Amino acid sequence: MDTRPNSAEARDIRYHMHAYTNARKHQETGPLVIEKGDGVYVEDTAGNRYIEAMAGLWSVAVGFSEKRLVNAATKQMSKLPFYHDFGSKAHAPLIDLAEKLVQMAPVPMSKAYFTNSGSEANDTAIKMIWYRSNALGEHARKKIISRTRGYHGVTIASASLTGLPNNHLSFDLPIANILHTSTPHHWRDAQPGESEEQFSTRLAADLENLILAEGPETIAAFIGEPIMGAGGVIVPPAGYWEKIQTVLSKYGILLVADEVICGFGRTGEMFGSQTFNIKPDIIVLSKQISSSYLPISALLINDSVFEPIADESDRIGTFGHGFTGGGHPVAAAVALENIKLIEERDLVGNARKVGAHLQAKLRRLASHPLVGEVRGVGLIAAVELVADKASKAPWGKPAALGTLVNGFLQQNGVISRNMGDAIAFCPPLIITEAQIDTLVDAFERSLDAALPQVHPQG
Numbered sequence: 001m002d003t004r005p006n007s008a009e010a011r012d013i014r015y016h017m018h019a020y021t022n023a024r025k026h027q028e029t030g031p032l033v034i035e036k037g038d039g040v041y042v043e044d045t046a047g048n049r050y051i052e053a054m055a056g057l058w059s060v061a062v063g064f065s066e067k068r069l070v071n072a073a074t075k076q077m078s079k080l081p082f083y084h085d086f087g088s089k090a091h092a093p094l095i096d097l098a099e100k101l102v103q104m105a106p107v108p109m110s111k112a113y114f115t116n117s118g119s120e121a122n123d124t125a126i127k128m129i130w131y132r133s134n135a136l137g138e139h140a141r142k143k144i145i146s147r148t149r150g151y152h153g154v155t156i157a158s159a160s161l162t163g164l165p166n167n168h169l170s171f172d173l174p175i176a177n178i179l180h181t182s183t184p185h186h187w188r189d190a191q192p193g194e195s196e197e198q199f200s201t202r203l204a205a206d207l208e209n210l211i212l213a214e215g216p217e218t219i220a221a222f223i224g225e226p227i228m229g230a231g232g233v234i235v236p237p238a239g240y241w242e243k244i245q246t247v248l249s250k251y252g253i254l255l256v257a258d259e260v261i262c263g264f265g266r267t268g269e270m271f272g273s274q275t276f277n278i279k280p281d282i283i284v285l286s287k288q289i290s291s292s293y294l295p296i297s298a299l300l301i302n303d304s305v306f307e308p309i310a311d312e313s314d315r316i317g318t319f320g321h322g323f324t325g326g327g328h329p330v331a332a333a334v335a336l337e338n339i340k341l342i343e344e345r346d347l348v349g350n351a352r353k354v355g356a357h358l359q360a361k362l363r364r365l366a367s368h369p370l371v372g373e374v375r376g377v378g379l380i381a382a383v384e385l386v387a388d389k390a391s392k393a394p395w396g397k398p399a400a401l402g403t404l405v406n407g408f409l410q411q412n413g414v415i416s417r418n419m420g421d422a423i424a425f426c427p428p429l430i431i432t433e434a435q436i437d438t439l440v441d442a443f444e445r446s447l448d449a450a451l452p453q454v455h456p457q458g
């Protein structure tokens with residue numbers, strides 16, 4: 001770290017409080033200051049180049065230097081730099097984007113509604129669901145079921161949906177009316193000898209028991225990511241989504257698919273809902289919608305959601321919800337161009353093909369003494385590290401080994417993220433097989449570098 005008083009690092013420590021960072025420790029370690037991006041690479045101010053194996057925050061599908069997105073933004077910025085959709089106003093990029101999203105949706109959808117972030121979109125989903133229940137006269141139907149280790153954001157309601165301790169501790173969360181059911185993680189949570197199908201059956205029974213205990217007439221919706229991302233890239237076991245949806249249909253409970261990570265090609269299909277045959281009533285989109293070049297998110301809602309809401313807004317006089325920047329014209333123009341690029345360049349096909357290569361290469365590391373489980377689909381994967389393969393025990397405190405290996409990985413030219421002891425890989429969708437080879441080789445060297453510390457006796 002450059003410790004000179006006027007260095008970027010020193011000024012960062014002095015003036016900037018970071019997201020998702022140990023604020024005290026940061027004062028000693030300082031930041032990694034990233035200066036520029038190029039394809040799947042980013043470069044820091046010291047000139048070190050890294051493969052961005054997380055696509056930023058699971059988001060930069062088209063890479064870090066896509067001129068067509070810059071041009072789309074510049075063109076729209078010059079023509080109409082801001083407008084909104086309050087009070088029946090509209091603008092061309094938003095109408096085009098709404099049409100595009102509804103038409104490309106994996107199940108019949110009625111309308112698109114625009115927000116700025118995944119968290120705002122999930123908060124909006126909750127508000128729409130409550131509003132709809134009231135519109136239907138089902139005033140008791142307000143509870144939303146999420147899952148332990150699910151991730152849905154950080155605003156008060158979306159952090160409540162999130163099922164991770166760091167998002168609740170000392171924030172006085174979760175709020176009322178948010179319930180959590182089991183994580184679909186077969187490797188970690190299955191009973192001895194329990195098959196994936198049997199495990200899924202048990203989780204569906206857990207869900208049904210929760211619904212019955214709470215009273216089915218009080219449950220409005222279930223929300224889930226097709227693949228859990230920030231909870232550790234948890235790929236659902238065989239039969240999981242089918243069995244969960246059977247329970248939801250039985251009790252007339254809405255299904256929200258949080259496609260904020262899986263949407264736009266990540267799993268090798270345009271949407272994770274296609275990969276897992278999910279039939280949602282609401283789809284939440286963000287991140288790869290614009291490759292995060294600008295913030296934008298969207299909800300797609302079907303008629304069973306839209307129609308009662310339309311009636312209620314007519315009764316009250318307005319749907320009293322909206323964000324100043326929601327559906328910003330420049331962000332919408334960038335999103336449209338980004339989706340066009342994903343389609344033109346068949347980045348979904350690339351995620352399938354190069355993703356298969358990533359998955360195969362990582363699975364070759366399964367016999368490494370520090371590897372507990374390798375999991376993933378398409379261009380999203382995680383490797384869960386253990387100190388003891390048989391007992392699946394961590395090395396000391398949970399996350400210690402993940403942090404150690406992630407540090408070596410960065411020294412070896414790859415930026416990843418450890419969610420506890422799971423190292424995640426979610427590179428830009430433009431990545432090539434050769435770049436995957438470089439990435440996985442760096443990961444293997446990082447595992448080998450950690451080995452002597454974990455098993456000093458050899």
Ligand SMILES: Cc1ncc(COP(=O)(O)O)c(C=O)c1O
Pocket residue numbers: 057058116117118119120122151152153154225229230258259260261286
């Ligand atoms: C599945 C999922 N939903 C919601 C969010 C929240 O999005 P944002 O950080 O834009 O609020 C995230 C962010 O990582 C996410 O992965």
